[in-house]
Amino acid sequence: MATTFDLNDDSVVVVIGTGAGGGTLANELAQKGVKVVSLEAGGYHEPQDFIQDEWASFGQLAWLDARTTSGDWRVSRDFSGLPAWIVKSVGGSTVHWAGASLRFQEHEWKTRTVYGNVPGASLLDWPIDAAEMDPWYTKAEDKLHVTRTGDRPGLPGNNNFKVFEAGAQALGYQDVHTGRMAIKSQEGPDGTPCQQMGFCFQGCKVAAKWSPSYDEIPKALDTDNYELRTQAHVLKIEHDDSGKVTGVLYADKDGNQQLQKARVVAVAGNSIESPRLLLNSASSMFPDGLANSSGQVGRNYMRHMTASVYAVFDKPVRMWRGTTMAGIITDESRHDPSRGFVGGYEMETLSLGLPFMAAFLNPGGWGRDFTAALDGYENMAGMWLVGEDMPQETNRVSLNTDVLDQYGLPAPNVHFDDHPNDIAMREHAWQQGQAIYNAVGATRTFPTPPYPSTHNLGTNRMSENPRDGVVNKWGQTHDIPNLFVSDGSQFTTGAAENPTLTIVALAIRQADHIAREMAAQNI
Amino acid sequence: MIETKGPKGLTRRELLSRATAASASFVVGAGFVAGRDAAWATELTAIKPETFATLVQMARDIYPHDHVGDKYYAAAVKGYDTDDDAGTIELGINDLNAAARNAGYDSYLAMGWERDRVDILRGMENSPFFQQIRGGLVTGLYNQKEVWPLFGYEGESFTKGGYINRGFDDVDWV
Numbered sequence: 001m002a003t004t005f006d007l008n009d010d011s012v013v014v015v016i017g018t019g020a021g022g023g024t025l026a027n028e029l030a031q032k033g034v035k036v037v038s039l040e041a042g043g044y045h046e047p048q049d050f051i052q053d054e055w056a057s058f059g060q061l062a063w064l065d066a067r068t069t070s071g072d073w074r075v076s077r078d079f080s081g082l083p084a085w086i087v088k089s090v091g092g093s094t095v096h097w098a099g100a101s102l103r104f105q106e107h108e109w110k111t112r113t114v115y116g117n118v119p120g121a122s123l124l125d126w127p128i129d130a131a132e133m134d135p136w137y138t139k140a141e142d143k144l145h146v147t148r149t150g151d152r153p154g155l156p157g158n159n160n161f162k163v164f165e166a167g168a169q170a171l172g173y174q175d176v177h178t179g180r181m182a183i184k185s186q187e188g189p190d191g192t193p194c195q196q197m198g199f200c201f202q203g204c205k206v207a208a209k210w211s212p213s214y215d216e217i218p219k220a221l222d223t224d225n226y227e228l229r230t231q232a233h234v235l236k237i238e239h240d241d242s243g244k245v246t247g248v249l250y251a252d253k254d255g256n257q258q259l260q261k262a263r264v265v266a267v268a269g270n271s272i273e274s275p276r277l278l279l280n281s282a283s284s285m286f287p288d289g290l291a292n293s294s295g296q297v298g299r300n301y302m303r304h305m306t307a308s309v310y311a312v313f314d315k316p317v318r319m320w321r322g323t324t325m326a327g328i329i330t331d332e333s334r335h336d337p338s339r340g341f342v343g344g345y346e347m348e349t350l351s352l353g354l355p356f357m358a359a360f361l362n363p364g365g366w367g368r369d370f371t372a373a374l375d376g377y378e379n380m381a382g383m384w385l386v387g388e389d390m391p392q393e394t395n396r397v398s399l400n401t402d403v404l405d406q407y408g409l410p411a412p413n414v415h416f417d418d419h420p421n422d423i424a425m426r427e428h429a430w431q432q433g434q435a436i437y438n439a440v441g442a443t444r445t446f447p448t449p450p451y452p453s454t455h456n457l458g459t460n461r462m463s464e465n466p467r468d469g470v471v472n473k474w475g476q477t478h479d480i481p482n483l484f485v486s487d488g489s490q491f492t493t494g495a496a497e498n499p500t501l502t503i504v505a506l507a508i509r510q511a512d513h514i515a516r517e518m519a520a521q522n523i
Numbered sequence: 524m525i526e527t528k529g530p531k532g533l534t535r536r537e538l539l540s541r542a543t544a545a546s547a548s549f550v551v552g553a554g555f556v557a558g559r560d561a562a563w564a565t566e567l568t569a570i571k572p573e574t575f576a577t578l579v580q581m582a583r584d585i586y587p588h589d590h591v592g593d594k595y596y597a598a599a600v601k602g603y604d605t606d607d608d609a610g611t612i613e614l615g616i617n618d619l620n621a622a623a624r625n626a627g628y629d630s631y632l633a634m635g636w637e638r639d640r641v642d643i644l645r646g647m648e649n650s651p652f653f654q655q656i657r658g659g660l661v662t663g664l665y666n667q668k669e670v671w672p673l674f675g676y677e678g679e680s681f682t683k684g685g686y687i688n689r690g691f692d693d694v695d696w697v
């Protein structure tokens with residue numbers, strides 16, 4: 001209970017970040033008796049603290065430290081200082097997340113083999129496959145109470161879903177349902193089921209939606225092996241002459257620098273901060289940054305092919321009522337190059353409140369063309385399109401030495417160019433999305449461009465060969481045995497599915513590996 | 524009504540605009556602006572009243588919602604009424620009026636048709652001033668809780684127990 005560890009205690013595992021990856025890893029390790037210190041840049045917010053007001057919540061939770069963008073993606077034009085919409089808080093981006101929890105399809109672990117050589121893409125097969133991941137997925141689904149897995153029923157369909165479902169059926173789509181969601185659908189010992197509040201993106205005030213902030217961290221705190229330090233922003237990872245990491249330097253809540261020693265360090269700061277931290281930890285021994293002998297740290301940044309379709313009808317929809325994303329069509333997620341692109345995409349219901357709709361429907365838009373759309377807000381339905389994007393070496397997180405953060409460290413620059421495959425897939429998805437709504441009488445449809453990235457992946461990718469990536473099949477860096485990466489940046493490729501279930505499954509599996517390797521004195 | 528876009532000269536359009544001075548708001552006195560229908564009035568500390576009235580019209584022309592009253596547009600731009608911002612705003616509105624005069628009108632507010640005013644705005648769409656005003660309105664206007672019901676948006680639901688018993692699935696027309 002409320003354990004504290006000494007800064008000089010070099011027997012602890014330090015986990016950086018408490019999001020989907022780091023929060024899960026920390027609790028899993030603590031449950032196994034491993035001593036863990038979590039360092040989290042954000043503060044602790046209890047469910048009652050969450051604010052059901054889009055901008056107020058954004059101000060409370062979003063990661064707003066200096067970032068820059070470049071590349072031809074529209075986000076760079078529309079939101080030049082906000083490449084990604086992610087969270088600085090205990091729980092990380094899962095405070096915001098909608099809960100869509102899908103397994104990768106079998107072929108998506110081996111896209112280099114299945115898709116072949118796609119010019120301009122740095123596709124690579126994962127060093128693991130569906131069979132290997134199956135038991136870990138099951139554990140993750142149980143942990144997250146994912147609906148429509150195990151014996152858990154689906155959520156009821158809300159207004160937005162009913163319109164979506166009718167359109168999908170009219171078009172002949174087969175696989176349409178209220179999704180596999182990390183949202184409790186029934187009363188049980190584990191807490192309250194979904195109350196259809198409609199603010200999943202703002203933090204679930206009844207904790208029906210899984211987040212480490214109330215589902216993992218408190219359980220870790222109940223053991224004697226765990227300490228959580230909030231407002232602890234890690235600046236640098238330190239190493240010794242043998243090339244092993246020895247601890248991390250962080251700024252505490254008063255801005256004072258502290259050095260926490262460690263036996264093992266696990267980086268889980270999301271796919272922008274994790275590579276940035278490795279790059280900012282460069283030393284004379286590792287001049288290009290830690291774990292970067294391959295030169296791949298920060299590269300192959302993926303953000304999923306995304307887009308939305310909103311549609312206005314002649315009758316009210318009131319899409320904001322109820323779960324934000326409980327609705328899916330999976331028919332287009334298959335790999336079928338006859339559509340003009342490799343890989344596939346998911347179609348998922350999505351609702352934004354009026355304030356966010358004004359900001360995201362058509363960023364920069366104005367005049368009657370724009371406002372007439374918002375005048376139809378009450379009659380609007382919406383969906384999000386999310387598919388596999390192509391990894392490209394030149395899409396990368398790098399250090400921008402011209403812009404410093406509040407600690408004087410170079411800010412991350414996020415460079416992204418759409419691959420032709422991403423563009424072809426987006427066009428197809430826009431067409432299909434609009435067709436769905438037109439089939440049920442839409443009077444106007446809006447092919448809406450991508451938002452700042454919510455799915456940030458791939459910048460410390462997993463590879464069989466140390467030459468091709470940053471970490472091995474356990475998320476252990478190829479270069480430094482006691483340094484791990486535990487978040488979405490491990491992704492070799494992105495698959496069509498929302499990533500978090502996979503991040504959690506990998507973290508559970510990694511905890512097993514770290515505990516085993518520590519017991520065997522290998523690390 | 525269709526009008527040709529001619530250069531200067533006394534056009535029917537200009538006559539009309541002079542006759543009606545089509546502003547939705549008018550200057551009541553030093554440091555005070557009110558809506559024509561007296562639905563709103565605001566005291567100013569730094570911006571000139573004429574300037575503010577023009578700014579309110581500009582705000583409406585950027586995001587026109589005919590069912591949303593001027594007081595919400597005024598509230599959305601009221602934040603610029605500070606010593607820090609007033610200079611920029613006066614300069615920007617000066618440019619706007621200069622463009623209106625170029626098009627043959629006395630001022631931006633004297634332009635009767637939204638379409639003509641929007642032409643002026645299009646011409647300055649990429650200016651930092653226009654972008655500042657437009658960008659500010661995205662939150663300044665649409666994040667006013669009082670505006671939400673005008674679009675049917677219901678806002679927070681926690682204090683009412685969510686929508687589970689309040690119509691989350693009440694669509695009956697599909």
Ligand SMILES: Cc1cc2nc3c(=O)[nH]c(=O)nc-3n(C[C@H](O)[C@H](O)[C@H](O)COP(=O)(O)OP(=O)(O)OC[C@H]3O[C@@H](n4cnc5c(N)ncnc54)[C@H](O)[C@@H]3O)c2cc1C
Pocket residue numbers: 016017018019020021022039040041042085086087088089090091092093094096097098099100101201232233234235268269270271273274277325454455456486487488489498499500501503
């Ligand atoms: C609006 C929204 C909706 C989403 N919906 C879904 C969905 O339906 N399904 C899905 O699968 N995914 C969804 N996601 C994505 C999902 O949230 C992320 O994929 C997931 O949380 C990423 O996990 P992570 O561990 O990589 O990073 P995060 O969860 O972002 O955690 C990173 C943590 O590290 C901390 N940190 C970073 N740098 C430092 C540092 N230097 N020192 C200390 N701490 C640091 C951060 O504060 C943060 O707490 C959504 C995201 C958003 C924003």
Ligand code: SF4
Pocket residue numbers: 183193194195196197198199200201203204205206207208209322323324685
């Ligand atoms: S809709 Fe359900 S899951 Fe989403 S915030 Fe509300 S109660 Fe939580």
